[in-house]
Amino acid sequence: MSLISPWRADFPGILALDGEGQTYLDSAATAQKPQAMLDALLGYYAGGAANVHRAQHLPGERATRAFESSRDQAARWLNAPDSAQILFTRSATEAFNLLAYGLEHELQAGEQIVISALEHHANLLPWQQLAQRRNLELVVLPLDAAGLIDLEQAAGLIGPRTRVLALSQLSNVLGCWQPLAELLALGKARGALTVVDGAQGVVHGRHDVEALGCDFYVCSSHKLYGPDGVGLLYGRKPALQRLRHWQFGGEMVRVADYQSAEFRAAPLGFEAGTPPIAGVIALGASLDYLAALDAAAVAAHEAALHAQLLAGLRARAGIRLLGAPRVALASFVIEDVHNADLAHLLTEQGIAVRAGHHCAMPLLKSLGLAGAIRVSLGLYNDGADLERFFAALDQALELLR
Amino acid sequence: MSLPVDAEQALAAFGQCPGWEQRARLLMQWGERLPALREEERCEANRVHGCESQVWLAGELQNGHWQFRVASDARLLRGLLAVLLARVNGLTGAQLAEIDLADWFAQLGLARQLSPSRSNGLNAVLQRMRELAGDAQVP
Ligand SMILES: Cc1ncc(COP(=O)(O)O)c(C=O)c1O
Numbered sequence: 001m002s003l004i005s006p007w008r009a010d011f012p013g014i015l016a017l018d019g020e021g022q023t024y025l026d027s028a029a030t031a032q033k034p035q036a037m038l039d040a041l042l043g044y045y046a047g048g049a050a051n052v053h054r055a056q057h058l059p060g061e062r063a064t065r066a067f068e069s070s071r072d073q074a075a076r077w078l079n080a081p082d083s084a085q086i087l088f089t090r091s092a093t094e095a096f097n098l099l100a101y102g103l104e105h106e107l108q109a110g111e112q113i114v115i116s117a118l119e120h121h122a123n124l125l126p127w128q129q130l131a132q133r134r135n136l137e138l139v140v141l142p143l144d145a146a147g148l149i150d151l152e153q154a155a156g157l158i159g160p161r162t163r164v165l166a167l168s169q170l171s172n173v174l175g176c177w178q179p180l181a182e183l184l185a186l187g188k189a190r191g192a193l194t195v196v197d198g199a200q201g202v203v204h205g206r207h208d209v210e211a212l213g214c215d216f217y218v219c220s221s222h223k224l225y226g227p228d229g230v231g232l233l234y235g236r237k238p239a240l241q242r243l244r245h246w247q248f249g250g251e252m253v254r255v256a257d258y259q260s261a262e263f264r265a266a267p268l269g270f271e272a273g274t275p276p277i278a279g280v281i282a283l284g285a286s287l288d289y290l291a292a293l294d295a296a297a298v299a300a301h302e303a304a305l306h307a308q309l310l311a312g313l314r315a316r317a318g319i320r321l322l323g324a325p326r327v328a329l330a331s332f333v334i335e336d337v338h339n340a341d342l343a344h345l346l347t348e349q350g351i352a353v354r355a356g357h358h359c360a361m362p363l364l365k366s367l368g369l370a371g372a373i374r375v376s377l378g379l380y381n382d383g384a385d386l387e388r389f390f391a392a393l394d395q396a397l398e399l400l401r
Numbered sequence: 402m403s404l405p406v407d408a409e410q411a412l413a414a415f416g417q418c419p420g421w422e423q424r425a426r427l428l429m430q431w432g433e434r435l436p437a438l439r440e441e442e443r444c445e446a447n448r449v450h451g452c453e454s455q456v457w458l459a460g461e462l463q464n465g466h467w468q469f470r471v472a473s474d475a476r477l478l479r480g481l482l483a484v485l486l487a488r489v490n491g492l493t494g495a496q497l498a499e500i501d502l503a504d505w506f507a508q509l510g511l512a513r514q515l516s517p518s519r520s521n522g523l524n525a526v527l528q529r530m531r532e533l534a535g536d537a538q539v540p
Contacts (some may be wrong), residue, residue, distance in 0.1 A: 157436040234485075338454060339453065339454075340452075340453050340454045340475035340477075340522075341475050341476050343453075344478075345425060345477070348424075349421065355453070356453050370453060370454070370455075395422075399425055399426065399429075
């Protein structure tokens, strides 16, 4: 019996694509949205837009309340003790840039920022550029054969000069959970600030930032079935207090004069300009929707889909999996077949998978690859989506071989 | 302006292509027909960046007419490059500057290969071709 997602009908986008003959298997890039989110987006605009945290009038008050209620929901979703610990940014990428600029003043030449070899460009480039600005050392933790950060080597590389440790929870290429508990403990023992890239991890299962014990946790709304244009940054209170303001203007200021100004504390002090109001409100609707699902049923469905994906890939000759994917996605290359050719032929057949370097160019290079094909799953995918993918893959290989 | 012979051939072949499979086979056949680049032409200076596959493009003006030669390690891209060269080789700089290549690919049923989200390299090759032709125009 083919796997059926009981939630598929809640996502008009997946149904529309299906109707168009497109099999969407690229949810790790961005996810389709539930009807509840679309309703919230339309509801906000159609009901009367207003700016937040500015006006005393009724529409402004209503928008501010809805906006702040999304912050409460995000805090609950991540188990942050206080909503004031959730900062809204424009993307996960912007949250990393906020951190890299906000922490810059603390770092002295010769100190280290430690990341891992599998980081997405979003959790690499802001640190790399900070290291260049400040003459810091960027240390890259190596991976083992399965694609996990090598703990033994990490223990040797995370040292007394390590000031920031920034690691992905779940790689967008390799699809495996990193041993964060051990790694974060190594960082904390050295007094480093710890940053977790949860952009992929947050989409699968519930995560508890308190239990994780990181100083900062970054994720993105658009991968979590919410709208694009919204990123989330959670910070522990003492860690948030160490951030310097980085973007200026709007309601982030407390007192402004021509020659000087004083700024608000987090979160508002880090939300310069008009924030993505509609997006934040709509994210609240997505979180409401997700919170009402049977989490165990979602996890079981995703695990069954993933098992089907892996079994299908393993059953075909010449396929090399990248790492040992455990959840959500699998990336692969095929012996003697150029990725670009395979991507071309899958696209021709209406299969929407991602081909290329997946914004992790150094990782692909270190694996000796110019690119790979990635199949990624959302809770709305059915077994039939994978069956269509495999049929298309077989067709493509037949043509190419 | 009449079409080059190769272009007429491409139009005839791709014009009657009923489906994606035949089109793909045809592209691969056209790709096989591309003359190989000499080893020394596969150099960094001829490398076209912005493609997921490796692509080299060499071009020279012969008596006022452009002759381009390309190579790529991806087979379908090679086919796309072959039908591109079929259209542009032999053109003068002025003709090259005027030609609507999006329309050319559309006539072959290959319009989607030029979409901006494609990183297949075709767009980068066109860009490089224009740069080469543009540089040659500068006195
Ligand atoms: C692991 C990881 N980190 C960060 C990002 C960046 O997220 P955003 O697109 O919201 O900036 C992504 C998404 O592409 C990702 O997969």
